[in-house]
Each structure stands twice: as C-alpha cells, then as structure tokens.
Amino acid sequence: MSTASPKGLFISFEGIDGAGKSSHIAGLAQAFRDQGRVVTLTREPGGTPLAEKLRALMLHDAMDPLTEALIAFAARRDHLVQVIEPALARGEVVISDRFTDATFAYQGAGRGFDWNQLSVLERMAQTGTALQADLVSSFMREPDMTLWFDLPAEVAAVRLATARVPDRFEAQPGEFFARVAQGYAQRAEAAPQRFVRVDANTCREAVWEQIAQAVVAKGWLSSAAESKA
Ligand SMILES: Nc1ncnc2c1ncn2[C@@H]1O[C@H](COP(=O)(O)OP(=O)(O)OP(=O)(O)O)[C@@H](O)[C@H]1O
Numbered sequence: 001m002s003t004a005s006p007k008g009l010f011i012s013f014e015g016i017d018g019a020g021k022s023s024h025i026a027g028l029a030q031a032f033r034d035q036g037r038v039v040t041l042t043r044e045p046g047g048t049p050l051a052e053k054l055r056a057l058m059l060h061d062a063m064d065p066l067t068e069a070l071i072a073f074a075a076r077r078d079h080l081v082q083v084i085e086p087a088l089a090r091g092e093v094v095i096s097d098r099f100t101d102a103t104f105a106y107q108g109a110g111r112g113f114d115w116n117q118l119s120v121l122e123r124m125a126q127t128g129t130a131l132q133a134d135l136v137s138s139f140m141r142e143p144d145m146t147l148w149f150d151l152p153a154e155v156a157a158v159r160l161a162t163a164r165v166p167d168r169f170e171a172q173p174g175e176f177f178a179r180v181a182q183g184y185a186q187r188a189e190a191a192p193q194r195f196v197r198v199d200a201n202t203c204r205e206a207v208w209e210q211i212a213q214a215v216v217a218k219g220w221l222s223s224a225a226e227s228k229a
C-alpha cells in the first residue's frame, strides 16, 4: 500500500449572495471526509484572524471600490500564506466559500472597478505563496475547480428576503446583483477548464447531484458521493 499523501485539492464555491452555496459546502466537505480525506473548510473574505478583521470592515464600513478591492486582496494574501498553502502542502482538500472570482464579480462587474487592474492585483497577491518545491516562484495560485452557482438575481432576492439582516453587499439593489452575475459568467467563459456552472435555480437535491457529478468526473470522489443528496 502506498504511504504517499494525496495531492492537495483546492475547490472554491462562487455565486451571488443567496445562491445557495452554504449547505452544499458542508455537504461536499463531509463527502470528502467520508472517503478518507482531510478537509480545510474556509471562506473569503476571511479564514485567518487578520482576514476576518478585514472581512468585518468590508462588509460593514463604507469605502470606495479601490479600497474594497485592496482589502479583498490583502485578506486573500494572508489567507493563502497562513491557511490555504499549508493545507495544500499537507495534501488536504481546501474548500473555500468564495475566492478571487468574487473580487472580479463584485468589485469589478458590480462596482465598476477596472478588470485589468484587478488582474494585476490578482497576480501580485497569488504569486510566490506556494510551499511545494515543484511549483516555480512565478506560479499563481488558483482553485483547481470553481463551482459557480448560477442563479438569476431576482430569485436570489426572494430567497434572501426573509433569510437574515442584510450586510453592505446584500443590501445592494437587484441591478447590482445582475451585474455581479454577469461578472461571474464572464469569468466562467474565460476559464472553462476550471469553472463548473451549477444551475442553482432548482431544488437542493438536484443542485447536489450537479456538484457530486463534477467532482466524481474528476476522479476526486468515488460515485458513492452521488447518492448522498
Ligand atoms: N435550492 C434551493 N431552493 C430554495 N431555497 C434555497 C435553496 N438553496 C438554499 N436556499 C435558501 O436560500 C437562502 C440562501 O441560501 P444560502 O445562505 O445557502 O446562500 P449562499 O449562497 O450561501 O449565500 P451567501 O453567499 O450570501 O452567504 C437560505 O434561506 C436557504 O435556505
């Protein structure tokens, strides 16, 4: 029997607020654990003590789009260095509720911040963090798979209406979320090898089936996961 540790896997969940990511993130983590993998479950903005402080600022304090983008990437850099890279180097499965696609969708498409400048910040924040010796210093960390919950903004608004007290993003009007959804579509089109579009406008069981199918198709989970809706 091989004693080599499995290769680390990095999976992100994305989508507009209220798209329905939360319960499936926990479900996917459990499916990996059931099949013997160690899982680091985390989120952005956040995931470290410093990044959680930055999250509180981003979600509750007024600021301009550049400040918002810089805070998102500062939090991400700390998160990568302190949590994501060490977990991947240990061979764990890292599942993050949001990553950089959210910055392109919210600060880029939503707020109107320049997409090319975001790409520069992305490269700065996500390069030179990897701990694995086989990754060259110019390697830019990105998720191995991004599960994008695609849901019309008006459906998400109905789902969120009674769910909780809105933060600074959730309080935005429908047009903002329509732009954010468009931003996600643009990111997905640019990286089809990484993105999996999940039709989130359906029941929870059907959403889980799409997630399980995508992960099983990669050979990361056995087909037993597909029946655990
Ligand atoms: N498939 C579904 N059909 C109907 N309602 C759903 C579905 N999935 C989730 N919901 C409900 O929609 C609301 C938002 O779901 P959830 O909090 O999981 O979204 P989210 O993507 O994690 O949102 P956020 O990113 O803002 O935290 C909750 O009230 C949840 O119960």
Ligand SMILES: Cc1cn([C@H]2C[C@H](O)[C@@H](COP(=O)(O)O)O2)c(=O)[nH]c1=O
Pocket: 017, 043, 044, 045, 059, 072, 097, 098, 099, 100, 102, 103, 104, 106, 107, 169, 170
């Ligand atoms: C990573 C990231 C997130 N956001 C926004 C998106 C959401 O409205 C909140 C996070 O809240 P959630 O309930 O945990 O989804 O932050 C953003 O604007 N930019 C980002 O980079």
